[in-house]
Amino acid sequence: MEQALAQAGIHLEDAAGIVATGYGRMNSAYTDKQFSEISCHAKGIAHLLPNARTIIDIGGQDAKAIRLDDRGMVQQFAMNDKCAAGTGRFLEVMARVMETSLSELQEWDNKARTVAHVSSTCTVFAESEVISLLSAGTPKADIIAGVHKSVASKAGSLVLRIGLQEDVVMSGGVAQNRGVVKAMEAELKVPVQVAPNPQIVGALGAALFAYEAQMKKQK
Amino acid sequence: MAENVQKTAPSSREMLGYYLNKSYQDAIEGKARGELVCWASSIAPCEFCETMGIHMLYPENHAAAIAAKHGAEEMIEHAESMGYSVDNCSYARINLAYMDIQKCVAENMPLPDFVLVCNNICETLIKWYENIAYQLKVPIIMIDVPYNYEYEPSEWAIDYIAAQFEHAIEQMEEITGKKFDYNKYREVMQIAAESSYWWTKAMGMAAAKPSPLNGFDIFNYMALIVCMRGKTGCRDTFKKLAEELEEKIQKGEPAFKEGEKYRIMWDGIACWPYLSHNYKAMRALGMNMTGSTYPRGWKLDYDKDDIRSMARAYTSVGNNLSLEAQIDLKTEVVRTYNCQGVTYHLNRSCKCMDFLFHEMQTEVARRTDTPYITFDGDQSDPRNFSKAQFETRVQGLAEMMEQRKS
Ligand code: SF4
Numbered sequence: 001m002e003q004a005l006a007q008a009g010i011h012l013e014d015a016a017g018i019v020a021t022g023y024g025r026m027n028s029a030y031t032d033k034q035f036s037e038i039s040c041h042a043k044g045i046a047h048l049l050p051n052a053r054t055i056i057d058i059g060g061q062d063a064k065a066i067r068l069d070d071r072g073m074v075q076q077f078a079m080n081d082k083c084a085a086g087t088g089r090f091l092e093v094m095a096r097v098m099e100t101s102l103s104e105l106q107e108w109d110n111k112a113r114t115v116a117h118v119s120s121t122c123t124v125f126a127e128s129e130v131i132s133l134l135s136a137g138t139p140k141a142d143i144i145a146g147v148h149k150s151v152a153s154k155a156g157s158l159v160l161r162i163g164l165q166e167d168v169v170m171s172g173g174v175a176q177n178r179g180v181v182k183a184m185e186a187e188l189k190v191p192v193q194v195a196p197n198p199q200i201v202g203a204l205g206a207a208l209f210a211y212e213a214q215m216k217k218q219k
Numbered sequence: 220m221a222e223n224v225q226k227t228a229p230s231s232r233e234m235l236g237y238y239l240n241k242s243y244q245d246a247i248e249g250k251a252r253g254e255l256v257c258w259a260s261s262i263a264p265c266e267f268c269e270t271m272g273i274h275m276l277y278p279e280n281h282a283a284a285i286a287a288k289h290g291a292e293e294m295i296e297h298a299e300s301m302g303y304s305v306d307n308c309s310y311a312r313i314n315l316a317y318m319d320i321q322k323c324v325a326e327n328m329p330l331p332d333f334v335l336v337c338n339n340i341c342e343t344l345i346k347w348y349e350n351i352a353y354q355l356k357v358p359i360i361m362i363d364v365p366y367n368y369e370y371e372p373s374e375w376a377i378d379y380i381a382a383q384f385e386h387a388i389e390q391m392e393e394i395t396g397k398k399f400d401y402n403k404y405r406e407v408m409q410i411a412a413e414s415s416y417w418w419t420k421a422m423g424m425a426a427a428k429p430s431p432l433n434g435f436d437i438f439n440y441m442a443l444i445v446c447m448r449g450k451t452g453c454r455d456t457f458k459k460l461a462e463e464l465e466e467k468i469q470k471g472e473p474a475f476k477e478g479e480k481y482r483i484m485w486d487g488i489a490c491w492p493y494l495s496h497n498y499k500a501m502r503a504l505g506m507n508m509t510g511s512t513y514p515r516g517w518k519l520d521y522d523k524d525d526i527r528s529m530a531r532a533y534t535s536v537g538n539n540l541s542l543e544a545q546i547d548l549k550t551e552v553v554r555t556y557n558c559q560g561v562t563y564h565l566n567r568s569c570k571c572m573d574f575l576f577h578e579m580q581t582e583v584a585r586r587t588d589t590p591y592i593t594f595d596g597d598q599s600d601p602r603n604f605s606k607a608q609f610e611t612r613v614q615g616l617a618e619m620m621e622q623r624k625s
Binding site for chain 1: 565590611618
């Protein structure tokens with residue numbers, strides 16, 4: 001918290017209201033209110049890209065698809081099950097197996113000639129598949145494109161569950177990886193936009209909730 | 220207890236504890252005297268055993284009690300080390316482990332002299348019960364209930380089930396060496412019908428606004444309707460509960476002192492190992508579960524003089540209904556209990572429930588205009604549930620319901 005305040009160059013007293021979101025939301029001593037990441041991502045995206053009707057948010061532990069109505073309200077959402085496949089953690093594991101870093105994945109993806117098949121059902125299965133592909137001599141770039149396709153197919157099924165509606169927007173840290181975005185477009189067969197600073201969309205939404213609450217109080 | 224009821228007027232909750240405990244104790248003592256014990260699936264007809272004075276125990280319920288008392292994990296690991304796949308229903312894994320160890324954190328259950336299985340809730344039960352019968356070398360009585368692909372059960376299916384009921388009676392006569400007493404049978408059917416009536420009536424009171432019933436209590440009370448439907452103790456407990464709830468309604472006393480902010484329907488089995496967590500997480504958001512399909516689960520109404528009518532009742536239960544009938548049932552629950560949202564428990568154990576979810580939830584949401592969420596869990600394998608994920612989803616549901624209010 002201190003670090004965040006220092007980086008923003010403000011003091012705790014300067015904050016008129018604080019809203020927490022994400023997995024630690026219930027444990028924060030500073031907050032006035034907590035909102036789920038679902039509502040916060042929806043809020044953030046509705047503010048940044050009002051035409052968005054479908055949000056695909058892939059973060060470290062979660063992947064979710066959210067459908068918005070034309071007022072930017074959450075109509076429906078679906079999230080990954082109790083499994084890391086299709087999340088940022090999955091990409092981390094795969095990057096480690098392939099001795100590269102998260103930030104380099106998209107460059108590798110660019111070099112892919114074909115897309116190798118990597119399972120989307122389980123991180124452990126996928127990890128052993130990747131190792132087999134590597135030992136069979138499959139180019140690293142193709143495997144990485146396969147890993148991206150695997151993430152996209154998992155998130156894509158969440159989207160289909162809630163019903164695909166355009167515009168489709170990606171948020172969350174994984175949206176910074178163009179390889180995943182490209183795979184997502186191929187999966188859904190529609191253009192996929194990336195939110196500006198996708199990794200902070202949830203935080204932006206939380207801030208907007210705090211702002212609105214403050215405005216209401218002042219009225 | 221019947222005298223006690225009048226003297227000290229125990230609450231329905233006290234009666235629940237007393238009778239549940241008694242059903243296990245009676246079986247243990249009866250077994251020691253040489254009386255027969257039968258293990259049965261949860262919506263198998265209780266009427267025949269009850270008539271013949273056979274103690275009936277319910278492995279599903281027993282497994283749920285073990286899970287609620289946090290004893291599931293070690294039993295499940297034991298079953299898996301015996302070779303049972305993780306894909307088997309966790310009730311089955313717990314029960315098969317119990318059969319091997321014969322010790323658990325809940326009440327102990329004497330081993331059966333025969334088993335009675337009715338596949339009107341799932342097919343998993345067949346192999347599970349065959350396994351018990353094979354290992355313990357005891358007879359198995361099976362009532363095969365075809366799934367209702369049509370909206371109404373077909374006449375041929377009813378004939379087929381009724382014939383099996385008659386055959387089950389003959390099998391029990393053979394096992395016990397006694398004649399089936401049809402007068403006693405009529406008495407038992409009467410009690411079962413009354414139990415079912417009071418159960419449905421008490422559970423139906425959750426429709427009141429605010430609900431006098433904390434919805435999670437349904438999960439506790441249901442043990443009795445599963446285990447003791449043919450006994451007067453069950454009927455009396457639900458009659459008492461109905462009276463208590465009626466009084467609360469008259470006084471306008473809500474189940475939650477702080478008031479209920481949202482009313483939801485819970486679809487699927489409870490997560491027994493996390494019952495209190497789930498309850499607290501929902502209550503913190505002001506969410507009461509007013510709707511569920513449990514009241515209907517044991518609403519077994521039938522004509523006492525007609526075995527075909529009984530067959531119709533036992534084939535018309537939750538999981539055995541066609542998709543269309545299940546959609547209608549759930550739509551009706553949402554409407555009757557004024558639910559503003561629905562929670563679907565995507566249960567790793569119970570595939571037959573899960574497979575209909577997608578169609579069902581989309582259609583129920585469309586018809587009732589209510590949001591829903593799905594969370595991953597398992598009724599009794601604690602490893603298949605994540606508290607934080609559950610909290611996020613129910614909060615998401617609360618936020619969607621709130622938006623719709625404004
Ligand atoms: S939980 Fe599902 S699979 Fe297990 S016994 Fe019950 S109905 Fe069958």
